[in-house]
Amino acid sequence: MLQRIGIGMFLSAVSMVIAALVEMKRLEIAREHGLVDLPDDTIPMSVWWLIPQYVLFGISDVFTMVGLHEFFYDQVPTELRSVGLSLYLSVFGVGNFLGSFLVSAIEKATGGEGKYVGLPATSTHLDYFYWLLAGLSALELIVYLYFSKFYICNRSRTI
Template sequence: MDRTLFSGFKIPAASLQVFTGLAIVTCVPIYDRVFVPMARSITHKPSGITTLQRIGTGIFISILCMITAALVEIKRLETAREYGLVDSPDATIPMSIWWLVPQYLIFGIAEVFTMVGLQEFFYDQVPDELRSMGLALYLSVFGVGSILSSILVSIIEKVTSSNGGGGWFSNNLNKAHLDYFYWLLGGLSAIGLAAFSYFSRSYIYRRRTA
């Protein structure tokens, strides 16, 4: 893709993560100053919404992120076919890198709800004498998630390339199907959200401030 952001400036691909950070920095004060007061006026709860509702909202937004990523990848593959670049993995596809920005911004918004919500939940809902354990549990979420994602990628790579094809993660991205992977992640997230919503309804908070 064309990594030119402005005239004469090309952004390194890895630097796109900065848009996630910008979304987080921007949305945190908006959440505290705008969203919470509005939600408080409706729910009459000090925090506006509960921590579990905040986490669930983040999961839902992450589904939107995966849908956006899948649609952008479909557009990229169509552009590659249109310009005859399918067999030229090193060629620059005439499609601006700006197309990728929305999914990073949406992901940042999801982080504001999910990760911050998890941190609040593990801090507020564990006994005072086990606060350090709550932090450890919060951090363990990232480790478990990394392990599961690695296993998922390995399984998909093995299954989709078993027939001699390049699979979803082909070295030639113009022949790969990252869009399928994004749809799969979106579907798994939707299943996770349904399960989370079901079990969270029966949770009893330790403190009334939750």
């Protein structure tokens, strides 16, 4: 169960690296064709470039969500299973809140809306944002691996 979560976190970090590389390529193509400050024009790049990152992110979600569901259901006493499942769902809510906060903080720190994250997408640096997410994901994985070494699973319960 802990390995599933770790694999999901690792794949999520890799998908963020791939997203950053694809975004760098998209910006390069936009510069080559003179489309950097033209938000209404289409960049001549295939949508298929997005498939690897989305497939990998989907696979990472499967590993992470199944592992977390099993962890929050299996590792709590029987009387508190509903509390465990509510904590499982709360993880996603807190994660979404922190993601929104991160975007707001980046916009404020970089001098306003749309400079690094936002519209027009042809002139923003989403690649920097993806690199930040990849770095944070790698840091989270390292912290997770450290603490998971000390966790002792309760093997008497099964789903």
